[in-house]
Amino acid sequence: MSRRDAGMATAEVAGAPLVVALHGGGYHRGYFDVPGHSLLELGAAAGFRVFTPDRPGYGASDPLPGGEATFARQAEALDATIGALWTEHGEGRPGVVLLGHSIGGAIAVHLAARQPRWPLLGLSIHGVGDRSPAHVTDAWHALPAGAPVELPPEQRRALLYGPEGTVDAEAVAAAKAAVEPVPLAEMLEIVGKWPEEVARLAAAVTVPVQYTLAEYDGLWVVDESRVAAFTGYFEAAPWVDARLQAGAGHNLDHHRLSRALHLRQLAFAAECAARG
Template sequence: MSTPFTHTHAGRAYSGRSNLEGLERAAGAPLVIALHGGTYTSEYFDIPGYSLLDRAADEGVPVIGLDRPNYVGSDPLETDDSIILANAELLGEAIGSIWEQYGDGAPGVVLLGHSIGGAVATAIAASKPSWPLLGLATSGCLVRVPQESRGAWESLPPIPMIDLPVPMKDQVMFGPAGTFGADMPAASHPSNTLVPKVELLDITGGWIERRAEMCAAVEVPVHHRQGEFDALWVTDEGEVDQYRAGFTSAPSVDIDLQRGSGHCIDFHSPGADFQRSQLEFAREVAKAAVA
């Protein structure tokens, strides 16, 4: 299990989880910063039996899972423009400060993001941060959403924070029966939380319109997996091919469907192999950085 993480930068507080306490860092391991999706907290990355932080600790890889603005103990954020780009701007600056404090001789940072967190991580990478970004690993974001999705989010109550009913959330976050263990989805519920409505509208609207521009600006290696049964995105081989083709400036691109999984790959039967592939990617780009 991880331990609570707190950080302050430019007068803003950030909460989260990390595996730094007692970690024996592997030589050359990068610092991984993980960004959760909408309706989840950073605990998404630390559910017992499905914990990326535990798996990374076993391999000597430091991971900090940050709560994005408006989540848990991270300060709130309001904007009249894109909430995803506003997240990216603040978090990009905060990660630079975190790197200075916790880099500890690592060759650089690997950004890892799920769903809306993946979009935020992509926007950070596209901004070409001043700190050493080595690679981008994402999941659960693609090219298009089903036509009914934005209408569904727009029809939610006109309040800033939305508490999605658990049965509704489980239906869209998980694939069909047989793609996850008997303990799921219940085991994932401790990471559930409220989501800013503006995030749901941005990911299904503005982000889709600027997705190609953002992906084309990424100049580091990319690793992405999309659950075969992801109900939140139009998901098939053609869509994955189109998403892959968008990273025109990345030196390497490893993007594919994750068979036998819904939106939250970490919580499905292929989750362990998926996390291992993310960590292998992180180690590989770190090794290349010092070669």
């Protein structure tokens, strides 16, 4: 699997960890680099080195052999990718903080549960839950088998973004440059197998966890009880920072609150590194 990096900090903060961010379904790594909402630019300005590898089969990344890109197999491949990043860029650093959005968040949990050999310091996930609305699950199961799926613009806007006032039309338009078709198997796993195994996987995570679920996330059941239930699965984590984020939708990284999210994620990374 090929890999690319971005967000090279020009004045890195001493003791800063590597930050690796995994994109969700239907977007390549450019999801984190939308103009005006770029995690890469903000991370570099704050002195962090941020890497955003394409997941298997997206962007510059090769598909997995046999085409079976389950979350577990993607985690295995990304484990090796991040290990290579650590070997090349980890000298003098305390470890890696892993970020994941949506399906990338589910795969990040898989990855953390693997207890990787490279030093994982913390896990920050957003846009992923444990229970999807029935209409979303039914819609995914009704899609024709075989071909990757690209949501129509109006459906993408309704499911992935909050109402007017939470996101600018320019950001939604700019994010289209990162859109790619999503394998149907990913969509079915996130509403099927993932909810059945998240508690088991999360229980194996032994690093601090940051969790954010947006108020207007159209892909998950959203309320305080779901946030509490989800974070409760991380019973072995030293500490958990959880938030139900008002005023944003699923693609929180592109909303008007994106800077606040990214600053919290970078602060979490710095705290994980400091507390070790």
